[in-house]
Amino acid sequence: MADSTAIEWTDHTFNPWIGCMKVSPLCDHCYAETLVTQKKWFTPDKTSAVRKAAESYVWGGPGSGVGNRKRTSEATWKSPRNWNRKAAKAGTRPFVFCASLADVYDNAAPAAWRSDLFDVVRDTPNLVWLFLTKRPQNIIRLSEAAGGLPPNVALGGSAGMQKEVAPTVGHLANAKVRLKPLFTFVSAEPLLEPVSFMSEPDVRNAMKMIDWVIVGGESGSGAREMKLEWARSIRDELPPHVTFNFKQAGGWPGRGKGADLLDGRRYFARPEVA
Numbered sequence: 001m002a003d004s005t006a007i008e009w010t011d012h013t014f015n016p017w018i019g020c021m022k023v024s025p026l027c028d029h030c031y032a033e034t035l036v037t038q039k040k041w042f043t044p045d046k047t048s049a050v051r052k053a054a055e056s057y058v059w060g061g062p063g064s065g066v067g068n069r070k071r072t073s074e075a076t077w078k079s080p081r082n083w084n085r086k087a088a089k090a091g092t093r094p095f096v097f098c099a100s101l102a103d104v105y106d107n108a109a110p111a112a113w114r115s116d117l118f119d120v121v122r123d124t125p126n127l128v129w130l131f132l133t134k135r136p137q138n139i140i141r142l143s144e145a146a147g148g149l150p151p152n153v154a155l156g157g158s159a160g161m162q163k164e165v166a167p168t169v170g171h172l173a174n175a176k177v178r179l180k181p182l183f184t185f186v187s188a189e190p191l192l193e194p195v196s197f198m199s200e201p202d203v204r205n206a207m208k209m210i211d212w213v214i215v216g217g218e219s220g221s222g223a224r225e226m227k228l229e230w231a232r233s234i235r236d237e238l239p240p241h242v243t244f245n246f247k248q249a250g251g252w253p254g255r256g257k258g259a260d261l262l263d264g265r266r267y268f269a270r271p272e273v274a
Helices: 031-037 048-054 074-090 111-122 136-145 162-179 201-209 228-237
Strands: 059-061 065-067 095-098 128-133 153-158 184-188 212-216 243-248
Touching: 031 059, 074 111, 111 136, 128 136, 128 184, 136 153, 136 162, 153 162, 162 184, 162 201, 212 228, 228 243
Parallel strands: 095 128, 128 153, 153 184, 184 212, 212 243
Antiparallel strands: 059 065
16 A cells, blocks of 8 residues: 555555544645545455445544544555565665555554554665654654654655644754654645745744655645645745655646646656665
C-alpha cells in the first residue's frame, strides 16, 4: 500500500494504520475520509469481508469525537522492506509518504503502533520516509517516546492558511534542531488563501530551517478555489535554499482536471538526498 502512487512528490505510500480526526479547515474535504468511509479505495474484486471492514471506520471531527483507528495488515507492513531491497539493488532512494490515510503524529493512535512503525523505518535505510502531519506540535514528544526519530525521515507540516504558517514552521524548525531529520518541508495543500512565509520576522527566521515547500489546490468533489497568483507569490518569495514544488492548480468547478503547470512551467523538484 502502495507500490505506485499518483502523488507526484513521492514514489510510494504506506499506511501503518487508517483513521484520523479533522483538526483544521484544510481537513473539511478530506480525501482520506472519502476514500475510506465511502469505500472508494476498494476495487470491485475485493472480498465482501474487506468491504464490510471498511464500513466500520468512523472518521473523527468536531462534534463527532476522535473516531477510530485500525492497524493495517501484516502484508501491508511487509511492503517497505520489499521496496528497500529493490532500492538497494537499484542504488536509488525512493520517497515514501507515510501516512496518506492517517497521521503519524496523531496522539489518538496507539503508541505501540508508532514504535513499530519507527522500527520498520530504521530497517529500511534506502527509503526516504516523509512524515507529513497536521499536528506538528506533537512531533518532538511522540518521536522521542517512540525511541527517537529514525535518521531516514523527513518531517513535514501542513499550512494552507496564513494562521497555520507560524506554528507549523516554528515546530518544524525546533524539530530539525532537536531530532536531526533528513530535511523539513511544508505542504501548502490545499492552499485556501494567500499565504506568505516571509512577511513575519519570526517566521522568516524559522524558514532558514525549511528545505522544501509543496503548493497545490484542492481536488475532488466540492473543491475550493486556489488562485494561481497565490502559488506564484509563494514561489517568488521563497529564499534560494528552499526547493519549490507545485503539485497542481486544483479541480474546483469550471477548471476541470487540475493543471500541474505554473506560468507554463512544471515544478516537480524534490530535495536531493545522498
